[in-house]
Amino acid sequence: xxxxxxxxxxxxxxxxxxxxxxxxxxxxxxxxxxxxxxxxxxxxxxxxxxxxxxxxxxxxxxxxxxxxxxxxxxxxxxxxxxxxxxxxxxxxxxxxxxxxxxxxxxxxxxxxxxxxxxxxxxxxxxxxxxxxxxxxxxxxxxxxxxxxxxxxxxx
Numbered sequence: 001x002x003x004x005x006x007x008x009x010x011x012x013x014x015x016x017x018x019x020x021x022x023x024x025x026x027x028x029x030x031x032x033x034x035x036x037x038x039x040x041x042x043x044x045x046x047x048x049x050x051x052x053x054x055x056x057x058x059x060x061x062x063x064x065x066x067x068x069x070x071x072x073x074x075x076x077x078x079x080x081x082x083x084x085x086x087x088x089x090x091x092x093x094x095x096x097x098x099x100x101x102x103x104x105x106x107x108x109x110x111x112x113x114x115x116x117x118x119x120x121x122x123x124x125x126x127x128x129x130x131x132x133x134x135x136x137x138x139x140x141x142x143x144x145x146x147x148x149x150x151x152x153x154x155x
Contacts, residue, residue: 071077
C-alpha cells in the first residue's frame with residue numbers, strides 16, 4: 001500500500017510538472033502574440049500617418065495646379081527675376097515717394113544713453129517742509145522757466 005501511494009504521489013508530481021510546463025509554454029506564446037499585436041498596431045499608426053501626409057501632399061499639389069491655372073488665366077503674376085532683388089535698404093528707400101505734408105513723422109529708434117546724458121533728477125517736493133520745523137529743505141531746484149525732463153536722444 002505504501003508503494004502504491006508513493007507511485008501515486010510521483011504520478012501527481014509528474015502531472016503537475018507537465019501542466020506547469022504547458023502553462024509556461026502557453027504564457028510565453030500568449031506574450032509573443034501580444035507583442036506581435038502591439039507591433040502591428042504601431043505599424044498601422046505609422047502607415048496611417050504616412051497616408052495622411054501623402055493625402056495632404058496630393059491636395060497641396062492639386063491646389064498649386066489650381067492656383068497656377070488661376071494665375072495664368074486671371075492674375076498674370078510671374079516669378080521674380082534676379083534683377084528685381086535689392087541689395088540694401090537704400091535701394092528699397094529709393095522707390096519710396098516723398099512724404100506728404102500731413103504724414104506723421106518717421107519712426108526713430110532710441111540709442112543707448114550714457115549716464116552723463118541723463119539730466120539731474122529733482123524732487124517735486126524739494127521746496128516743501130520735510131522736517132516740520134518751518135524751513136524748506138535746501139535742495140537745488142531748477143531755475144524759473146527751466147524744465148527738467150528726461151528724454152532719450154534719437155539717432
